[in-house]
Amino acid sequence: MSSPSLLTEESPSVQAHLQIMQGVISRMADNSTASKAWCITIVSAILVLVADKSKPEYAFIALVPIFLFLALDSYYLALEKAFRDSYNEFIGRLHSQMVGSEDLYSVVPRGNMTKHQIDALKSFSVWGFYVCLGVMVYLAKELVL
Numbered sequence: 001m002s003s004p005s006l007l008t009e010e011s012p013s014v015q016a017h018l019q020i021m022q023g024v025i026s027r028m029a030d031n032s033t034a035s036k037a038w039c040i041t042i043v044s045a046i047l048v049l050v051a052d053k054s055k056p057e058y059a060f061i062a063l064v065p066i067f068l069f070l071a072l073d074s075y076y077l078a079l080e081k082a083f084r085d086s087y088n089e090f091i092g093r094l095h096s097q098m099v100g101s102e103d104l105y106s107v108v109p110r111g112n113m114t115k116h117q118i119d120a121l122k123s124f125s126v127w128g129f130y131v132c133l134g135v136m137v138y139l140a141k142e143l144v145l
Contacts, residue, residue, distance in 0.1 A: 006097050006098070006099060006100060007094075007099045007100065007101065007103075007104070008094075008097075009094060013101070013104050014094065014099065014104070016104075016105075017090070017103075017104045017105055018087075018090075020105070020107055021083065021086065021087045021090065021107060022087070024083050024107055025080055025083050025084055025087065028076050028077070028079045028080035028083060029076075029080055031076040032073050032076040032077050032080065032125075035069045035072050035073040035076060036069070036073060036129055038069065039065055039066060039069035039073075039130075039133065040133070042062075042065045042069075043062045043065055043066060043133060043137065046059075046061055046062040046065070047059060047062055047137065047140055047145075050062075050145060051144070051145050056141050056145035057141075059137060059140060059141035059145055060137070060141065062137045063134060063137060066130055066133055066134055066137070067130075069130070070121075070126065070130040073120075073126055073129075073130075074117050074120040074121045074123075074126050075117060075120075077116075077120035077123065077125070077126065078113055078116035078117040078119070078120045079109060079113075079116075081111070081116045081119070081120065082109030082110055082111050082113060082116050083107070083109050083110075085109070085110040085111045086107070086108060086109055086110040089110055090103065
């Protein structure tokens with residue numbers, strides 16, 4: 001009975017696995033970007049409706065989607081980080097020549113998701129964007145509407 005052969009960087013199955021992982025990581029980053037775009041769109045639409053109805057006191061309704069998209073965006077960034085950790089772990093095992101067929105096609109996020117989400121909330125790409133958007137809503141209510 002022969003022992004199972006270890007896989008190398010050149011193995012088509014390893015290349016396919018890495019492409020799958022990279023695709024998942026890219027989708028999480030794209031989802032984060034889409035969250036920001038949708039948030040701006042919805043907040044803008046709410047402010048236009050508030051201005052059209054001449055009801056500036058309702059401008060703070062625009063804070064609801066800001067908080068919802070902040071949570072969604074931080075979730076996507078946390079998932080991206082967890083999948084990058086999984087990718088890096090796989091690469092480490094690959095360089096140590098410890099990858100077998102059982103390591104392939106298992107796309108599972110690694111690490112503590114709660115910690116990743118808290119780290120994402122602390123990230124300037126999250127709080128910087130959503131705090132600025134909240135300030136813009138406040139300024140629109142006070143100065144424009």
